[in-house]
Amino acid sequence: MRPIARPARISQIAHANLLVPPEPAQQVTFAKGFGPRSLLTVDTEEEFDWNAPFRADGYGLDHVRAISGFQKFCEGLQVTPVYLVDWPIANDPLARDIIGDAVRAGKAEIGVQLHPWVNPPFSEEVSTHNSYAGNLPPDLEEAKYRKLRDKIEESFGTLPRIYRAGRYGLGPQTTRLLSETGVAIDSSVRANFDYSAFHGPDYSRHPLTPYWTDAGRKLIELPLTTVFWGLLRRQAPALFPLATKYPLLGSALARLGLLERISLTPEGVTAEEALRAVDIAIDDGLPVLVLSFHSPSLQKRHTPYVRDEKDLDALYDWFRAVYGYLHQCGVRPTTVAEIMRAVDA
Template sequence: MEWPDGFGRRFMVTIDTEEEFDWATPGASDDYDVSAIAALPAMQRRFAAHGVSPIYMVDYVVAANEAAAAVIRDILVSDPATAVGAQLHPWVTPPLGDARARACAETFAGNLPREMETAKLDRLLAVIERSLHRRPCIYRAGRYGLGPHTIAALAARGFRLDASMRARFDYSGEGGPDFTQVTAAPFRLNDGAIVELPLTAIYTGLLRRRGATLHPLLGRIPRGRGMFARLGLLSRVPLTPEGTPVREAVHAIGLAARDGERLLQLSFHSPSLVPGHTPYVRTERDLARFHAWWEEVFAALARHGYAPASLQQVLDACADAKRAVGPAGLEPAT
């Protein structure tokens, strides 16, 4: 998809706004908390200082909790450019069905029967509209779990954007989708009804131009990816403070600018704002590094000419953008 000339270079921030849960075993427990949502206003103020209006990808548990919903409503009032998206965690979104839904493969919503996936999507939309007074037009499948019927279901419900594909990542070993051939560049799906906005990951290193072929192969070799990364030959760098050292992120942003990438998507999970809820922020020191990551990354984005984009600005640019189809094999069935 070719962006209009006036769009320039932009970046957007999406936040997986969700309950705290055991990342090792999603769906293994019914004991969920949303205490980390209370940390969002402080993070929103940090973003506002840099002119960033993030998109909160809200899941069912958060939207259904009145205290959590109130926090997000206040944020939306404080910055009208801030937006709400829908994030589907199938293991907590009604209808829950039987215990079979807790199987690992079924934590990817796209693996559910069409009727079950769409029923969950409808329940999610209903609770977001009721509690946040917004109708989302951007979607993320929890665990990036797109399926063969997802995009058509989104189009039928008025969605315009999907942000479920994590560029260059493969979840097929867990029963999920394979995005290894997806780049950072947006593209259209479902006859143009939906624009896919992949989460950005950039290959770095001397062999980066062969990354799409080499990186998957190295995953089959014990410690192969780590060895190539240490030698400066090939690394996959997602633009997130969760597990990505800031020096690597800054370097990747420079390469993205050199490659002509016009829109970058940065993301993180809301539980990372409180130590102890994710593998990435265990201590107060980790949290300090998390916040410092954003400061350095915002500075790097500015140096390379990337300005923050709100959801509405992205929507307007998509409406003016020239059409382009996605990578072969990624057009879901309709």
């Protein structure tokens, strides 16, 4: 049996590179009776054409008004959403009012989401490669991050304690940046996804369970929840890359109930699929199920997932079905603050 890592071994992972899968000894444990819980994260961002090249201007914020209705909807479900805010949102007066009021009332939480292509300072070429903040020169990633983090604290009057890199684009120095600025949780790792073909990170070997990223145990990685479902799900690490490379194979495996990748999001995932994913996550003993979606989906025609009113109704129905099932399974909603309190270091 491999011995548990000693303090000297753990010290070697100080400010670890989050692109590298963690050691087993880094797994977070929670206070007895805490899990399982669910956390709703909202990538709260500007509207842009998902099929067009990235650009630093020309975006919209028309959907921001719809956040008010969504917030009331969440309150009806007794869910506290975490709004992961980027630069255009942090600078929008209406967004500051709607989200800020909910945060001050203790009915929402605020976090940081870095979209480098719309976040000053601007000195890089706007490109797919540079849309991942972790690909930027270290000093530029830091300058953009610190400017955004400070703006969020100024706009919303609270210290953001959770971070998500836009496009899940972590870099080698991101852990240090977060640890130095009081962030307690990162949720940029999209486990079971590989973005390397598009200049992004490879998270295909990362676990779904929360883990410590640093020797001082000050920063937790809380991966987004994506599970494999099907008779061959235990063979997914070997099979799924082939299914991705050959779409017809992937479709056949899913159709036959052999292998399917399911994320806990209403964007591109049906409620029926999500309920199956919840079952797998509970069976696997995940202490926190992390749900996510993009705020522009709260209004039609801003994302590929919500094209009309029917799609918008389906998005809200998805949340009703999923949270109803989570309640039935004994999975209660949680918050960033509650997670931090429950950590047994």
